Amino acid sequence: MSANTLPAGLRPLDELDGTGITHFWGRGVCLKQTVIPKGAQIVQHRHNYAHLAYLVSGTVEVSTDSTKRVLTGPDAIEIPAGTHHGVRALTGAVWLCIHGTGEDQTPEAVDAITVAPINESEVDAIVRGFNEQKEG
Numbered sequence: 408m409s410a411n412t413l414p415a416g417l418r419p420l421d422e423l424d425g426t427g428i429t430h431f432w433g434r435g436v437c438l439k440q441t442v443i444p445k446g447a448q449i450v451q452h453r454h455n456y457a458h459l460a461y462l463v464s465g466t467v468e469v470s471t472d473s474t475k476r477v478l479t480g481p482d483a484i485e486i487p488a489g490t491h492h493g494v495r496a497l498t499g500a501v502w503l504c505i506h507g508t509g510e511d512q513t514p515e516a517v518d519a520i521t522v523a524p525i526n527e528s529e530v531d532a533i534v535r536g537f538n539e540q541k542e543g
Contacts, residue, residue, distance in 0.1 A: 432508070439504045443467070443496040451493040458506035460484050460492075465500025469493070 427442040443449070443465075451470065460469070462480035469476050469484055471492045478484065480500065486492050494502060 435507055437506055437508050441502045441504070443494070443500045443502055445496055445499050448495040449493055451491045453489055453491045454486075454506075455488055456506055457488045458486050458504050460486055460494075461503040461505065463501040463503060465502075466497040467500050467502065468495045468497060470495075 427440075429440045431438040431440070440463075441449075461483045462478050464480040466477065466479045469478060469492065471486070471490050476484065477497070
């Protein structure tokens with residue numbers, strides 16, 4: 408997805424400073440590692456395949472069709488096929504997506520991810536609330 412076709416205010420994840428996307432291809436599987444800076448948000452999207460998302464490090468808020476969860480790495484969440492999901496980095500994070508490969512799951516399809524503008528005050532408020540909940 409090119410920046411020209413995105414709604415106003417969104418950019419491809421690989422154009423955001425502090426990010427990095429690396430693919431590891433194996434027999435029938437793709438592991439995609441994404442380095443996400445604090446405050447970046449991977450907007451809601453869905454895939455026609457299920458996948459496992461593994462948070463190596465950092466803290467993120469994961470939103471799905473029916474839930475909103477804060478994860479602190481190391482942790483994992485299964486995303487069923489067809490489920491809308493998005494990720495907001497509450498700290499810098501390393502995020503892995505692991506899924507089977509097929510004809511429709513090319514590197515280009517895997518990378519069709521966009522980010523919303525960073526809102527530091529909103530992210531800081533979420534982190535404060537999460538920390539207060541852990542302490543309480």
